Amino acid sequence: MKVVVVGAGYAGTFAANRIARKVRSAEITPVNPRPDFVERVRLHQRLAGTAAAATPLASMLRDGIASRVGTAERIGDGVLTLGDGTDIGFDYAFLAMGSSVRPMPGAVPVGTWEGAERARAALAALPAGGTVTVVGGGATGIETAAEVAEARPDLRVRLVGSSVAGGFSGRARERVRSGLAGLGVDIVDDRVTEVTDGVVHLCSGAAFASGLTLWAILSGVPGLAARSGLRVDPEGRALVDEYLRCVDDERIFAVGDCAAVPGARFACALAGPQAAHAADALARLAEGRTPGPYSPRYVGRAVTLGRKQAVGQFTHPDDTLRRGYVTGRTAVLLKELASRGGKFAARTGTGA
Template identity: 40%
Template sequence: MGENIDVVVVGGGYAGVMAANRLGKRDDVRVTVINPRPVFVPRLRLHQLVGGTHDAIVDYRDVLADGVRLVVDSVTRIDAAGRTAVLAEGGTVGYDHLIYAVGSEPARPTVPGAAEHAYPVATLEAARRLRSVLADTPAEAAVTVVGGGPTGIETAAELAERGRAVTLVCGGDLGPYLHARARRTARKYLAGLGVAVLEGTAVTSVTPEAVELGDRRTVPSRVTVWTAGFGVPDLAARSGLRTDAAGRLLTDETLTSVDDERIVAAGDSSAPSGVPFRMSAYAAGCLGAHAADTVLNRIAGDPAAPVDLAFPAMCLSFGRHTGIFQLARKNDVAIPLYFTGAAGRKLKELACESSVKHLVTEKDKPGAHHWFKDGKHRPRLLAARDDRTARVELADGSRDEVAPSA
C-alpha cells in the first residue's frame, strides 16, 4: 500500500469523526471515513428536528479534518483476511487498520403493530419522516411517545411545548437514570407542559388510532412515536466477527477486536470485554479518541492502553426553556445534585454544542481531546463480573458456571 498507512473508519458519527481527526497526529496515516450520509448528524438534536427547532445536520467540512477522505456509501461486509471493506455501491476499500464505529440504530419493536404504525426518532431519516407526518396531522390530534428514557422525554417535551397533546408511556420509571429527586422535578416539568405521563405500564399493541396498554387501558393516538430501545447494525456478525448478544463488536480493553488486532471498535457498536459503556455522544467521542490512540500505538509498535472512561453527568432538555443537568459519580450513578430550570437548560445546550466543538478542536489540533477518567471503576467492574461468572472445566470438557472459590 505504498509508504502511507491506510486506516479506514466505518461510520461518520461522533466516534468515527473523533477517531478520524485524531489519527492526524501522524503525517504518514491516510484516513478514509465511510458513511452512508454526506452530512454529519448530531443525534443529540434529533428531537429538535422533530419539533422544528434545529435541522440536526452539520457539514462534514466543518468537523472532519481536511486530509480525511469521505466516501458516501455503506459497508456491507468487512473482509478481515483480505483487509478490505466491501461497499454497497460496488468495489472495496483496502486498509492496514480499521476502526469500527457504526453506531446504533432504533431497535425493531416486537410489540404487535409498532413496526407498522409507530415512528422512530433515532436517525436523521426517521426524524424527518416523523416531522413530515406531524406537519400533516392536526395540531389537536393526540400524540403518544413510548419510552421514558432521554429520547422519549425530550421528544415529548419538544412536541408539547409546540402545543401538541402528548402522552408519554414509560415501561418503568420516568428517566430511570435520574436521581429520585431529579425525577420528581422531571415529572413537574412535563406536567407543566401538559404531558400526561404513564409510568410502569407496558405497551401491548399499536394501531393507527390508539396504543393498547398492559393494564387494558387504551390511549388514543393519531401519531405514535417509538423511542424504546436501541440496537446496533449487524455488520460485525455479517463479517464473521464475534459480537455480544446485542451485536456489538467484542473487543479487549484496548478496544481491539478479539478476532483481529487490525480492527478496533469505538462508540455504541463496541463491547470491550463484553461490558459495553452506556450509549451516549459523550462516550462515543471519548471511545473514538481512545480507538485512534490504540491504532496509533500499534503503528508505532507501542503497547496499547486499556480504556478508562468516567461519566460525570447526564442532561435532559424539557423544550427550549428548561432542563435538568444531573451530576453523577464516576461510575455513572446519579447523585442528589443537579441543576434545573434555566441553568439546566444552558448546561444541556452547552453539552450539545460541545459534542460538536470537541470534534472541531480535534480537527484543528489532533490529540487535543481529553476526558474524565478515574482508573478504578472499570477494573473493579470487570473483577466483579469475573467473580460472578467464574467458570471451571468439567471432566467431560463441557463448561459450567460456578460460584467463585473463597
C-alpha cells in the first residue's frame, strides 16, 4: 500500500508515524515544503529569540519513512503532482497542509516559518525606542505581543484587534488583558484598514507610526484541494465525511486545519486527534473493517504571556467555555506540557 502525506506539521507527521505503526505494509511518503518539522505554536518564541521552533524532519519520522521536499500542485486519480512536475502515485493520501496566512501589505506574517524568520531579523534590527504593532487579537497575536514585550522591554508594543482575548470569557479574559498590560503592551480594540509607509491606519480613523508591523491572523488554507477540483468550504478547507475522507475521493483523507470538520476550528489541539482517527480509519479499511466516525472534543484554551505567565480556560467538549480557569505557574506548566506533548505525539504517532 502506497500512502502519500501532504504536509509534515503536527497532523502530517503524526499521521505518517501512526500509519507506519498500524499498517506495517504501507510505503509512506511525506511531502513537505522544507526539510524541517516546524512547531507552529513556538513561532512567536522563535521571532523573539527566546526558543527554537524547527527540528530536522528526518529525526521526527520512524525508520523506513523517507520524506520529500517539495510543494504539492495537484492531487487526484491516485496521483500527487509536485510543483516541479514530478508525479507520486498513491493508494491513499492524507492532506495535512495546515492553515495559511494572508498578511496585509506592509505587515510581516508570524504564522509561517518564513514570516517568523523575516520578523526575527526585522525585530533584531529595530533600535531601542522603536514601535512594534501586532495585528490580531487571538492567541497568536496575544502570545506574539507578550513575547516581544518581554524579550524587548526597550520597545513599545501595541496589540490591535477587534476583540483582544475574545476567545476567553469573564475573569479569564480580564487576566489575559491585565497580563498584557503588565508587560507594557498597549491594547487597541479596533480593526486595521491599511499599513502604508510605516503607518498603521484603523477603522476609527486613528493612525500611528510603526517600526515593525506583525500580522498574527490565520486566514484560509493552501489552495491544493480547491485547485484539484475537490469540494471545499468558503475558507478553502476540503469537505470530508464522518471518517475524515474527502467527499469527492474516498482515497484522500484530510486532517487538521485544511479539513472542513463540523465543529472544528483552526487549532493545533485538533491536529493530533484528527490524524490519529484518520490513520486508524485507514488501518481498519486495510483489515476490511468499517472505521468509526470522528467527533471533535475540546478540553480548553490557553495562551502564554511571555515565559512566566499564562492563562488557561477550560471548555466543554463542544468548545463552549466553562467558568473555570488557571493562571500563573500552573498555567505556564500546563501550556508547556501541551506544547511538548504535541511534538512528542507527532514524533511517536501515539496518544490523541
